[in-house]
Amino acid sequence: MADTVRTPDSTAIEEIAERVTQALEERPGSTPGLEQLSLRAVRAMMQLLHSSQRGDVLAALSEGHDVEVLVHLIEHSPELLESETLGGFSVEERVRSLQLKRELLTHSDGVLSVSEAARLLGIQEESVRQRIRRGRLLAVRMTGPEYLIPGIQFTDAGVLRGLADVLAALPVDDPWAKLSDLTEPLEALRDESGPRSIADALRAGETERAVAAASFLRSTGGA
Numbered sequence: 001m002a003d004t005v006r007t008p009d010s011t012a013i014e015e016i017a018e019r020v021t022q023a024l025e026e027r028p029g030s031t032p033g034l035e036q037l038s039l040r041a042v043r044a045m046m047q048l049l050h051s052s053q054r055g056d057v058l059a060a061l062s063e064g065h066d067v068e069v070l071v072h073l074i075e076h077s078p079e080l081l082e083s084e085t086l087g088g089f090s091v092e093e094r095v096r097s098l099q100l101k102r103e104l105l106t107h108s109d110g111v112l113s114v115s116e117a118a119r120l121l122g123i124q125e126e127s128v129r130q131r132i133r134r135g136r137l138l139a140v141r142m143t144g145p146e147y148l149i150p151g152i153q154f155t156d157a158g159v160l161r162g163l164a165d166v167l168a169a170l171p172v173d174d175p176w177a178k179l180s181d182l183t184e185p186l187e188a189l190r191d192e193s194g195p196r197s198i199a200d201a202l203r204a205g206e207t208e209r210a211v212a213a214a215s216f217l218r219s220t221g222g223a
Helices: 011-023 034-050 052-059 066-075 078-083 091-106 114-121 127-134 162-171 175-182 199-201 207-220
Strands: 186-191 195-198
Touching: 034 066, 052 066, 066 175, 078 091, 091 175, 162 199, 162 207, 175 199, 175 207, 186 199, 186 207
Parallel strands: none
Antiparallel strands: 186 195
16 A cells, blocks of 8 residues: 555644744735635645655656646545535546646647746737737736736747737637637648648738638637
8 A cells, every 4th residue: 555645633734824824924915814824725735745645745746836746746636636626616627627728838839928928029018918908919827816928829020910810709708718719720720731720820821711710710609
């Protein structure tokens, strides 16, 4: 039987949560409910560690980001996936949603931050945010408030020609759904290499064909 990770008792968990709260309270400004949030977060983390095998913990440490460490542990905690629900959805469903989002980003030529996009386009960061708010540039959020701007929208010369028209024509408002429509290979855009995505068509300079494909998705209610 594989070794599971030993976790502290409830008193130790409360002490850890208190220390976390004290550290966070040193920041400028106050956050209502911080103490209760710290306690619940620490409890969740301890539950996660308790259901994790030692090998999974070591594998999780190879992830490049703290959030990815948590996602890895959740993905490899079958007891947690089977027994818990979050906001009406099972943990497994929520984890699968995160996995799908990560897969989308891996097929989107990476992501840029607002500051990176501003440097690429030679504009101010607020101008990038305005483009996002006006639907002229697509941005998504993962686990925090920061915008993640899929790189598939850019060339070395700037934003893909016709991108704003395509984004306006797509049949969905949710940014993740827009990204899926933008990157999904379509038979309507097939060439000698096979089905292509709307982003592929834009990159090939086929603006009218890309907009037509987006409009077709709108008329049919999606891909």
